[in-house]
Amino acid sequence: MKEIIRINRLSFAYEKKPVLKELEFSLPQGSFTGIIGPNGAGKTTLLKNILGLVDLSPGRIFIKQKDILNYKFGEIAREMTYVKQRLEESALSVFDYILTGRTPYLSRYQLFESREDIEIAKKYLKLLNLEKYADKNLDQLSGGERQMVQLARALGQETPIMLLDEPTSHLDISHKIEIMNMLSDIHDRLNKTILIVLHDLNLAGEYCDNLILMDQGKIHSMGKPQDVLTYQNIEKVFDTLVIVKENPLSGKPYVIPVTRGMQKTDQQ
Numbered sequence: 001m002k003e004i005i006r007i008n009r010l011s012f013a014y015e016k017k018p019v020l021k022e023l024e025f026s027l028p029q030g031s032f033t034g035i036i037g038p039n040g041a042g043k044t045t046l047l048k049n050i051l052g053l054v055d056l057s058p059g060r061i062f063i064k065q066k067d068i069l070n071y072k073f074g075e076i077a078r079e080m081t082y083v084k085q086r087l088e089e090s091a092l093s094v095f096d097y098i099l100t101g102r103t104p105y106l107s108r109y110q111l112f113e114s115r116e117d118i119e120i121a122k123k124y125l126k127l128l129n130l131e132k133y134a135d136k137n138l139d140q141l142s143g144g145e146r147q148m149v150q151l152a153r154a155l156g157q158e159t160p161i162m163l164l165d166e167p168t169s170h171l172d173i174s175h176k177i178e179i180m181n182m183l184s185d186i187h188d189r190l191n192k193t194i195l196i197v198l199h200d201l202n203l204a205g206e207y208c209d210n211l212i213l214m215d216q217g218k219i220h221s222m223g224k225p226q227d228v229l230t231y232q233n234i235e236k237v238f239d240t241l242v243i244v245k246e247n248p249l250s251g252k253p254y255v256i257p258v259t260r261g262m263q264k265t266d267q268q
Contacts, residue, residue: 001028003065004161004193005050010059012042012049019045021217023059027195027210029160032187034208035197036228038238041214043197047163050195052076063161077104081154083164087146089139094149097138098125101156124155128182144175151182155190162186164196168203176200180207205229205253213237229253 005027012020020042027033035043048054050061052068061068063079071079081101090097102117113121125131128148138146147167154162164183168176184207187194198204204211205225213220213228215237221228231244234255241258 001030003027004029004031004063005195006060006062006065007050008060008062010046010049010061012045012054012059014045019217020049023219025212025219025222027193029193030187030191032184032194032207032209033196034204034211035195035214036199036201036204036211037214037220040216042217043214044165046214047082047165047195047197051080051082051163074104077157077159079159080161080163081157081159083147083150083154083162083167085166085169086143087138087150091137091139093134094130094136094138094141095121095125095134097149098130098153098156101153101158104157120158121152121156124152127155128152144171144178147171147175147179148182151179151186155186160191161193161195164194166197166199169199176203183207201229201234201255205255206247206250226253229255 003026007023007025010020010023011018023046035046037043045054050068052071052073063071063076068076092100099113099117099121102113102120105117106113125134128151130145130148130152133141133145133149138149141149150167168179171179180203183194183196186192196208198208208225210223211225211228212222213233220237221233226246229244231242234240234242234244243256243258244253245256246252247254
């Protein structure tokens, strides 16, 4: 498959404290890749570097074989869109917020979105079943509803690449599954390249085609979920005992933490 993102010897530091250390990997177009690892591993910092939100340290990032430093901001926004952990409350209506995804396509002296922009926003409002919320303010929505609105805005931006930073971290199980199912559908139907940071190892193993396991700013392992989510890798990186089984329905790996109670039972 054609390469769409390539990272060459990427390092990054906050106030001289190393956060990323000579990362090297590439992602093919249309891939669904999860980034996992403990807190402080550098997952969010990696996304920010790819997006160009921080000053690039030693290393190179290529999007569609073009150095990110050679992109203008507006051009980058037509290639990649970003979904944050949480959408802040706002007085904007749902439809107006989704419409802001079209901003990168406005010409220099264009003040208002075109009819085409409005139709595109309506299309994704409908695709994510958000039409009943169109006139509501964002601050009237639940956390799960706001995350769906974020996805609609990201889709309205119509970029080939979607970057997501723990979009399910503050949601209950039903909304987590709803978001991940929607991302899976988006990936399959629109051939999006998705790079997503996830804390939930079981969601990552179930939905992602490939995983990048990070530890202390480095890539510990990368590959198919069944090759990355081994008990040896998890115990080493997360410093906790686990059991890894195969989901009987999907064949994907799922992780069971070994609690103190389970350890005591095993010793008896």
